[in-house]
Amino acid sequence: MVDKFPGEGESSSFVDSAKPEIVEDDSSSSSDSNGKRNNKKKDFPVPTRNRLNHCRSWKEKPVHTLLGGDAPADLLLWRNKKKSACTLGVATVVWALFEMIEYHLLSLLCHILILVLGVHFLWSNTLNFIYKCPQFPQVVLDEETAVELASVIRLEINNGLEVLREIASGKDLKKFLSVIAGLWIVSIAGSCCSFLTLVYTCFVLLHTVPFLYEKHKEKADAILEKAEAELKKQCEGLQEKVLSRVPSRASKDKKIA
Structure with a gap:
């Protein structure tokens, strides 16, 4: 007969009884990890329709929203x-x-x-x-009002300079050409009339064009789509004929290397 040490059977039975507990712990840990993964997935939800609506084209937005809303938009419309x-x-x-x-x-x-x-x-x-x-x-002019007015003017000037810098960088050829064409048209109009007449003409256009566009939105959108397609075609042709021949920095660096 083989003598058993005291407590040897008890230890083996204890180990056997502890095995399923370890398995349960693994399953619980795996379930916890799955839960954490699910929680991580929940942190990055799929964009809903409401969020996609913010990326809509400006043609799909109401004219009142495009004009900034509130009292100025009510005045122009x-x-x-x-x-x-x-x-x-x-x-x-x-x-x-x-x-x-x-x-x-x-x-x-x-x-x-x-x-x-x-x-x-x-x-x-x-x-x-x-x-x-x-x-x-x-x-009496209040000091807070004067400071707020100066800060608003400073912010608008900085935003305008930033927009001009982005346009001049040449990242968006369509925007660059449209701004150049707009400035050229304004220069021609400025040579034909005074500055006050030009400002008054723009003021009248702001009070008439948005109102007429809102009233005849479908017809105006069709005309704008045709004009946008034609402008895009002209920009692509100009880019292929002229801008593609202009050497870039990368090509110059390759030649130097």
């Missing part, structure tokens, strides 16, 4: 006809004063100051003896 008509009327009166009547800006500023000083003098010296009028309102 004639949501409130009285405000839009008053704004366009004031712009027309200013343009007529300076262009048709040949009124000068310095004369206008002096006459406005004369009117304000005269009203203030009558308000504070003559009317107070007859009627108990309230004190003439004091107009």
